[in-house]
Amino acid sequence: MRLHRATRDRLVWAGVATLTEKGFSAVGLEEIAQAAGIPKGSFHSYFESKEALGRALIEAYADYFARKLDRWFEDDSHTPLARLDAFVADAKAGMARHGFRRGCLVGNLGQEMGTLPEGYRDLLSRVFADWQARTARCLAAAHAAGEIATQDFEDAAAFFWIGWEGAVLRAKLERRADPLDTFARGFLATLRR
């Protein structure tokens, strides 16, 4: 059973890596199974369908990313605004490490929603809502610390995630960090107004 679980996890993370780079439609089960090092024929011992795998990997990625946000946004050794900067710097380093080939799984799938199982729509929207709530808490802390003037934290966090996904898309297209910098700089300027 433990081995089954470990192999299932390997499939999920191989799926995350492959889909983050190439999207859902362009990738077949064979490619994911191969990346996970399991025979394609045994895929269905782990997941009923590509749709079920997709759902599992959205959940795994959302959870991984929420923990990452908490690590940055709850780091008391930095001021709240410096935590946001640290998150941006980490995301830049992460994209650079993969040659700007990988974006954000949730942004990728959001873009592809027109051809995805309809049930993913709510799932993906709720992931963004969760990331926004975590970001809003960090912005509230920045306000409490006197770092920013903005008081509508929910709106500012929504603005951040809307634009940030655009920046990730563009960084991937241009294979460079400039769009991430341009967006982050502009966003921080809006907070200080």
Next chain:
Amino acid sequence: MRLHRATRDRLVWAGVATLTEKGFSAVGLEEIAQAAGIPKGSFHSYFESKEALGRALIEAYADYFARKLDRWFEDDSHTPLARLDAFVADAKAGMARHGFRRGCLVGNLGQEMGTLPEGYRDLLSRVFADWQARTARCLAAAHAAGEIATQDFEDAAAFFWIGWEGAVLRAKLERRADPLDTFARGFLATLRR
């Protein structure tokens, strides 16, 4: 010859509509030919390959969209900032008309770049650079008219297009205009600072 040209154009626009909704990887030549009302077998009288069709439709869409931007951004009956508002309102109405199923062809393909012909990368980046330049001219006019404080028009236009593509993606995911409004409102606030 004129008929050939007309059929070719029909293929291009059928491709734009289909790919704007579903992306490049998920769509086959058969679906595009069918949407254009031509037999799949005759596709190759018009285009050498799916790659060649993709190139033609990126160019057609870029050109169509540049003319649309000019129509809004050079409309002297509105102040420069009101022109930007009018563009946003038009884009919202356009997305609503298609039930928020269609996004931006260039944004969609940008997101998919990991699996597209490498030659598209430059093409797509240049389209964004062109739209940005048109937007920067409108912002320069807004500054000249005393409507905005920002003087770095290039940077502000880059910020707009980075974030706007994120907003289009999110509006498509959530099937509503709110992300477009949230982003446009935040962007206009940065200009006034």
